[in-house]
Amino acid sequence: MHTLADKPKLAFYWCAGCGGCEESIIDLAERLLSLHEKADIVFWPVALDARHRDVEALKDGEIDAVFINGAIRLDAHAKRVKLLRRKARLVLAHGTCAHMGGVIGLANLHSTRQMLECAYRQVPTLSDPNSPLPGDADKMPPEAPLLPDLLPAVLPLEKIIRVDAVIPGCPPPPETMDGVIEDIVHGHLPEKGTVFAHRKALCHECPLRSSKPEKIEITHFKRLFEIHWDPEVCFLSQGLICLGPVTRGGCKARCLQANMPCRGCFGPTEKVDDFGAGAMALIASMMAGKDESELLETVESIPDPAGLFYRYALAASFLGKGVLS
Amino acid sequence: MNRRILIDPITRLEGHGKIDIRLDDAGNVASVFFQVPDFKGFEKFCQGRAAEEMPTLTQKICGVCPTAHHIAGVKALDDLFGVTPPKAAQTIRELMHTAFIFEDHLLHFFYLGGPDILVNGAAQDKPCNVFAAVEEVGKAMGDRIIRIRKKVRALNALISGSALYPVCGLPGGVSKPVAQTSRERIVKTTAEALEVAIQVLNFFHEKVEHRQPFKQQHNDPNFSLQTYYMGLVDQKGHVTFYDGKLRVISPAGETFALFPAQAYLQHLKERTAAGTYMKPLYLKKIGWKGYTEGPDSGLYRVGPLARLNVAKGMSTPLAQLEYERLFNAVGEKPAHNTQLYHWARLIEVLYAAERMVALSHCDDLYDSRVRRLPTHSPSEGIGVCEAPRGTLIHHYQTDERAIVQRLNLLVATQNNAGAICLSVEKAARSLIRNGIVTDHLLHQVEMAYRAYDPCLACATH
Numbered sequence: 186m187h188t189l190a191d192k193p194k195l196a197f198y199w200c201a202g203c204g205g206c207e208e209s210i211i212d213l214a215e216r217l218l219s220l221h222e223k224a225d226i227v228f229w230p231v232a233l234d235a236r237h238r239d240v241e242a243l244k245d246g247e248i249d250a251v252f253i254n255g256a257i258r259l260d261a262h263a264k265r266v267k268l269l270r271r272k273a274r275l276v277l278a279h280g281t282c283a284h285m286g287g288v289i290g291l292a293n294l295h296s297t298r299q300m301l302e303c304a305y306r307q308v309p310t311l312s313d314p315n316s317p318l319p320g321d322a323d324k325m326p327p328e329a330p331l332l333p334d335l336l337p338a339v340l341p342l343e344k345i346i347r348v349d350a351v352i353p354g355c356p357p358p359p360e361t362m363d364g365v366i367e368d369i370v371h372g373h374l375p376e377k378g379t380v381f382a383h384r385k386a387l388c389h390e391c392p393l394r395s396s397k398p399e400k401i402e403i404t405h406f407k408r409l410f411e412i413h414w415d416p417e418v419c420f421l422s423q424g425l426i427c428l429g430p431v432t433r434g435g436c437k438a439r440c441l442q443a444n445m446p447c448r449g450c451f452g453p454t455e456k457v458d459d460f461g462a463g464a465m466a467l468i469a470s471m472m473a474g475k476d477e478s479e480l481l482e483t484v485e486s487i488p489d490p491a492g493l494f495y496r497y498a499l500a501a502s503f504l505g506k507g508v509l510s
Numbered sequence: 511m512n513r514r515i516l517i518d519p520i521t522r523l524e525g526h527g528k529i530d531i532r533l534d535d536a537g538n539v540a541s542v543f544f545q546v547p548d549f550k551g552f553e554k555f556c557q558g559r560a561a562e563e564m565p566t567l568t569q570k571i572c573g574v575c576p577t578a579h580h581i582a583g584v585k586a587l588d589d590l591f592g593v594t595p596p597k598a599a600q601t602i603r604e605l606m607h608t609a610f611i612f613e614d615h616l617l618h619f620f621y622l623g624g625p626d627i628l629v630n631g632a633a634q635d636k637p638c639n640v641f642a643a644v645e646e647v648g649k650a651m652g653d654r655i656i657r658i659r660k661k662v663r664a665l666n667a668l669i670s671g672s673a674l675y676p677v678c679g680l681p682g683g684v685s686k687p688v689a690q691t692s693r694e695r696i697v698k699t700t701a702e703a704l705e706v707a708i709q710v711l712n713f714f715h716e717k718v719e720h721r722q723p724f725k726q727q728h729n730d731p732n733f734s735l736q737t738y739y740m741g742l743v744d745q746k747g748h749v750t751f752y753d754g755k756l757r758v759i760s761p762a763g764e765t766f767a768l769f770p771a772q773a774y775l776q777h778l779k780e781r782t783a784a785g786t787y788m789k790p791l792y793l794k795k796i797g798w799k800g801y802t803e804g805p806d807s808g809l810y811r812v813g814p815l816a817r818l819n820v821a822k823g824m825s826t827p828l829a830q831l832e833y834e835r836l837f838n839a840v841g842e843k844p845a846h847n848t849q850l851y852h853w854a855r856l857i858e859v860l861y862a863a864e865r866m867v868a869l870s871h872c873d874d875l876y877d878s879r880v881r882r883l884p885t886h887s888p889s890e891g892i893g894v895c896e897a898p899r900g901t902l903i904h905h906y907q908t909d910e911r912a913i914v915q916r917l918n919l920l921v922a923t924q925n926n927a928g929a930i931c932l933s934v935e936k937a938a939r940s941l942i943r944n945g946i947v948t949d950h951l952l953h954q955v956e957m958a959y960r961a962y963d964p965c966l967a968c969a970t971h
Contacts, residue, residue, distance in 0.1 A: 199526075201548065201550060202573070202967070203570055203571060203572050203573040203574075203576075203967055204524040204525070204572055204573040204574040204965070204967055205570075205572075205573020205574070205576065205674055205675065206573065207524075207573070207574070208573050208574060208674055209674060211617065211621060212660070212663065212673075212674070214656045214657065214659065214660040215653060215656050215657065215660075217640075217656075218641065218644060218652075218656070221641045230519050230521045230522075231521070231522065231523070231524065231621075231622075232521075232522060232621055232622075232639055232640055233521065233522075233637075233639050234521045234522065234637065234638060234639065234953075235521070236517070236518060236519065237518055237519065238518075258548075258549065258550070259547065259548075259549070261547055287570070288555075288567060288570045289550045289551070289555070289570075291555040291556075291559075292550070292551050292554070292555045294555060294558075295551075295554055295555065299554060300549075300551035300554045300555070301549075301551075303551070303553050303554035303557075304549070304551055304553050304554065304789075305782045305789065306782075308553050308780070308918045309775055309905070309916075309918045310775065310778060310779055310780040310791070310918060310920065311779075311780050311782065311789075316781075316782045317782050317783055317784045318782070318784070319549070319782070319783075319784060319785065319786060319787045320784070321784040322784075324783075324784035325784045325785050326543070326783075326784065326785050328530065328532055328540075328541035328542075328543045329530065329543045329545060329784070329785030329786070330516065330518075330528060330530040330543065330545055330785075332545065332547060332784075332785055332786065332787075333547045335549060355570070355675065356573060356674050356675075359674075408560065408562060408912070409562045409680055410561075410562045410587075410591065410680060410681045410682070410883065410884055410912070411883070412883070413881065413883065416686065439667070439671050439672045439677075440671055440672075440677045442671060443670060443671025443672070443676075443677050443678050443685055443686055444678075444685040444686040445566075445671060445677040445678065445685050448566070488560040488911060488912070488913055489558055489559050489560045489563075489913060491558070492558060492559040492560065492563070492567075493560070493563075496563075496567075
């Protein structure tokens, strides 16, 4: 553990994010006002009027801690986070996208060309194969600034720079953010490699925990629109896919509290390297068909395994580094 | 061209953007380019996903307005499966959506664009942000706004799982009823929300409306655009956030179109351009005529001021009085000055609070029958709602297994995208003259887009 100067300098930055992680800071509410008294927030575009040149003007290592959310989608993101790494003593991956790529990592199922063609030429409100694409060099207006390019694949933050600690969650609970920021402001810096969540799986804090049977056997997985399920019984035991057993706890089971299953935004527990592989192993272990044809039916009852098991973690997977289709 | 001014990044909004201004030899503005360097590709990577996951998946477009995506998404699923949710589910959804607009509008007023009109009047060098806004409004008022946002977000967490990302929406209803035991808490929170809304409006009238920079800008033609407007209206033609028909009016205030969201393809079209990832929408029947205003341009606007412009009034009494006050003060309807978005937004805060109070007393809210199972085979569904920043449409096409084959997302800020670019250009041309460029002037240029409360993550989904 090391300590900070008297009034620490903090920064919050976003790459390919959604603003939800920003809300996890704004949700500190009145405690955000006291943070302003205890720390200098030198860069936080959603709330403060600083420019990139202000960050460039800082000395290397001058920022005590930077919280970076969002995935790395554009070449400009890689450039910005490298700069922030140089300027900051501590880098925290803030939220699921910085941690594992998040839902936008599902883009890695396609080529960047396919992604752009769909959004800028094929959607029903365009339906024009000749529409300009954002990066078309020959159609670029002379007054436009350089447009950042898409990287070939979405990447988690740690694939670009060294990350000192991770705050999982889409987005992380504000209470977790409060705790992490409080500690840093008071000079208690996290050990390298800290993950601000539970070591154990979500099941340990699930309100339905007591109803989870020792052994679960499923012959047909059900879809959420197909049945009325029992809100007091474990989803898996009712044939509905829930990824709680392979997901880190620490969210207070917020989706379960709303009578919905876990989709894994906190990422894998310490025992699992590849979230989707772990999730598939879990689900496969519950399949109860007698023979190959029954098992095949069971497998086919899962709609969209890629999107379900790798919903948040494809970009962090060994499967998700490039183009699959 | 001999000088370039780059505002990078633009700030106090959701998402990434930069403004590139080029000056001519005389130091006047030669060109302005508003660039959004951001792209996610939801319309592609949601293909192949299970339809029932759309409300929780597509809402990741925006963590600031997730509830709007969740609502548009779940309404598209109702349409997809041909299922009508029970009254309780409709009431729960409308309450969570209305509560969300209440707190999100206050987020803008206090943390994002609002400080522009709250703080900047007295001292030009003063930082303009939430911390300065608290000083300006006083600690008591500041605390009240911050705390009511927290309470209303907690109310939404209670109903929907999380204020940060709701998860309760399912085709035909919601996943969980609201317990009778929560009634007292919900009624109390909504009553307090109404008290704060009234206070905020009073504060606005006393301290902001007649003061610089708001007074000067909301009368300045350079901050005004003569455009079409679009928004949802209920059967009486009043503002509604949750459901209704889309009304489009001309710059002169005449009805140009009135249609259900299911007919959106006949009325709206997107445009792409090299140099930015943002796709502006425009009125199909008029066509794209460039970044120009007036009745011959297909540019239209959405969001708080547009909603008030297209509506005959508000369905709640206090908001109706404020609605009349705005149009009396401005002396025209539709009102075209962009800075009036700030004022209209606060009127919607009041409407949202009144509506939340009404819904919290509604017995349907606490009924336990919250979901009907679909019986139809899915093929296509369209859902609409008014997001805080304007009209939001989700359109899903699936196979018979309810796997998404194609989707189209028309997101609030896309409707405003053309107007935002034009507003910034107009402000820059009027403010930057003879080579004189100061931080204060550039700040005013930024005020031209902030009044819209743009969400550029949404605009480049």
